[in-house]
Amino acid sequence: MAVALIVAAGRGERLGSGGPKALTNVAGRPMLDWSVRAAQAVSAIGTIVVALPGNYLNKAPRGTIGVVGGASRSESVRAALRAAGEGDVVVVHDAARPLVTPEMFAMAIVQFERCGADALVTAAPVTDTIKQVSAQGDMRVSATLERSRLWAVQTPQVFHRPALEWALSASPGQLARATDDASLIEQGGGIVAVMPAGDENFKITTPLDLRLAEMLLTGRRGR
Secondary structure (H helix, E strand, O other), X not given: OEEEEEEOOOOOHHHOOOOOHHHOEEOOEEHHHHHHHHHHOXXXXXXXXXXXXXXXXXXXXXXXXXXXXXXXXHHHHHHHHHOOOOOOEEEEEEOOOOOOOHHHHHHHHHHHHHHOOOEEEEEEEOOOOOEEEOOOOOOOEEEEOXXXXXXXXXXXXXXXXXXXHHHOOOOHHHHHHOOOHHHHHHHOOOOEEEEEXXXXXXXXXXXXXXXXXXXXXXXXXXX
16 A cells, blocks of 8 residues: 655745645645545555645645645655655655646556656656756856657656655755655666656646646536
8 A cells, every 4th residue: 555745835935825835725625635635536545644834734634644844845755754654655746736636646656566666757748948058157058958858757756665765864955955856766876767647737836827727627626
């Protein structure tokens, strides 16, 4: 049985929500609830732990374990993992991606168990041309990257628990710089596989993202 860790401790300044981003209302529910309900619909997932800001532990959805998140995303994952109990397969998901579906959670677990890697990430192929700029800060292009090999990484991400525990034992500085937990696995020489996912599983960062998610989720409720 897998355990799911849902990271919901972000402040959401860019969203301008005036409170924790994951508790912002989207299509009639707190953003966090959409991810929790999707995870709860997956028979392969047992325990669900939610990392929240310290003053909001009472907002953990019914059927989940609430823990206080850390100063960085990976520290929040570490706190959630410590409270997760038994389970060798660990699914990590950002509450800021409320359009995740039960099918995506379930398929990620299945593909992870088949691929033989230390971790598996869901991702969408990059469709834009990507320019790399100079490190000097002058905004001059230093390279155009080959987009056929580039993937925009999402969550859920699935891990063997020992590999994730090892990755999260990194220093606070390393954890603060990590934009996802799979990158910590890579830095340690571990193997990370990719599972193609659709563009609809985007992360809510700006008010425009929120309006789009509102439309899409409202459409789902109407089906």
